[in-house]
Amino acid sequence: MQSTKKNFLTSFIIFFLLLINSHAVFANKINSLHPCKNLVFYFHDIIYNGHNAHNATSAIVGEPAWGNKTILASKNHFGNLIAFDDPITLDNNLHSTQVGRAQGFYLYDKKDIFTSWLGFSFVFNSTEHRGSINFAGADPLMNKTRDISVIGGTGNFFMARGVATLMTDAFEGEVYFRLRVDIKLYECWR
């Protein structure tokens, strides 16, 4: 009886070690249903309209047949592609200290309502954050909150994955808007 139990335990342990091995070194990676990191930022977009070259942070770089490069197109801007390099701040003040830049594009992609598709990065190079967070997803911007994906990260955000919730915090006509971004990472390696 004792011997049986001993054999059983041994094979159990071997099986267990094999399992660990198949998992490799999980050590520093955390997967969790609760965010392993939670960050809130604001970013500010001032679109080029032909007269504001000095302080514009974005510009139309693609447009449909019925569009041009200095006025967002009719039909809810369908087909307008905008390149941006927007300041990131910790609060909702455009003039607060910049903690990084939001860089990439948004593409208006629906004729009957404002909706866009986003591909961009938060690029940090401050004492607090170093590295980048990469985002992609659909932004039905008339909704109060919209979720996009954190598809990866580098530096302090190495291999990050998560969800970012966008909220339009302010907009002034078609020239300025400010987004609040609630970043929740569910996979953290650092």
Next chain:
Amino acid sequence: MQSTKKNFLTSFIIFFLLLINSHAVFANKINSLHPCKNLVFYFHDIIYNGHNAHNATSAIVGEPAWGNKTILASKNHFGNLIAFDDPITLDNNLHSTQVGRAQGFYLYDKKDIFTSWLGFSFVFNSTEHRGSINFAGADPLMNKTRDISVIGGTGNFFMARGVATLMTDAFEGEVYFRLRVDIKLYECWR
């Protein structure tokens, strides 16, 4: 002997609990070599050609030096960027009930054969599916099947990862095409 075994068991359990801890709460996440979710959809693209504004679902918004906004460019459309907002259906009928919208862009990126790069989302807001699935990848569209990546998701598809297989189910000249999309998720959190 009994005491040794007891000690051994205790340390074994402690080690084991530490391991669990290092894994954090895996609870609802499933990683599997067999898809944890398998979905099939169709989406329908009708490109704007200058005469079909009423039912077009996509439009040329970028083109090379030799292109324009209403005719796909020569050299296998190299350099044509198309913004789209296409209906998603459960079968291959354009007129079936829409279960969502495919929104984003494709970019023809090869001169000697049709190939494109895709960045888009499936956006659902029905009783069956709520949330979005985000895709990116190369689509060598002359191949019978092509695999792209599911890079993330939100809502019912929170944190999803997987592979989507595209098949051209039909095309009519350069105005209409229909893609069948076989989505296989291998990381499911919900």
Next chain:
Amino acid sequence: MQSTKKNFLTSFIIFFLLLINSHAVFANKINSLHPCKNLVFYFHDIIYNGHNAHNATSAIVGEPAWGNKTILASKNHFGNLIAFDDPITLDNNLHSTQVGRAQGFYLYDKKDIFTSWLGFSFVFNSTEHRGSINFAGADPLMNKTRDISVIGGTGNFFMARGVATLMTDAFEGEVYFRLRVDIKLYECWR
């Protein structure tokens, strides 16, 4: 005493099996703080300038109000969107055997320094590699090294995740550049 231990062991094993079950089949997936795959490639970009249609591998397909389709725009090319289909080689020689193609886009997105945002794939179809690796991220290209994300993969690179380090290996004016790409995968399923 024996009976107690037996019960304990039994419940322990049941708990353990439940845990395995909640993890599903991890079998072939490796997550590791050390790369599970490490690959080095070079790719070569020759941009269309109006006179080199024969050997150009990329072209301007989007530009700001102050740009055009054959000359990269002023203000550090801000707003230039480039579609590319670039040969991949194992060494830094443009004329070496191609092992695949780098396909996608880069978008210059900063006015006061060269920086771009990348969305592209490495597409392999050789005896050594079959499948694709998908990338996204910010490329502050004046830095010696820049990290972007591997956001997914197909075929041999099924479900891959990781980080790719870009280095500008050479450039000739505004027509040719060569990037060295150090790919480190930290999630491998195959």
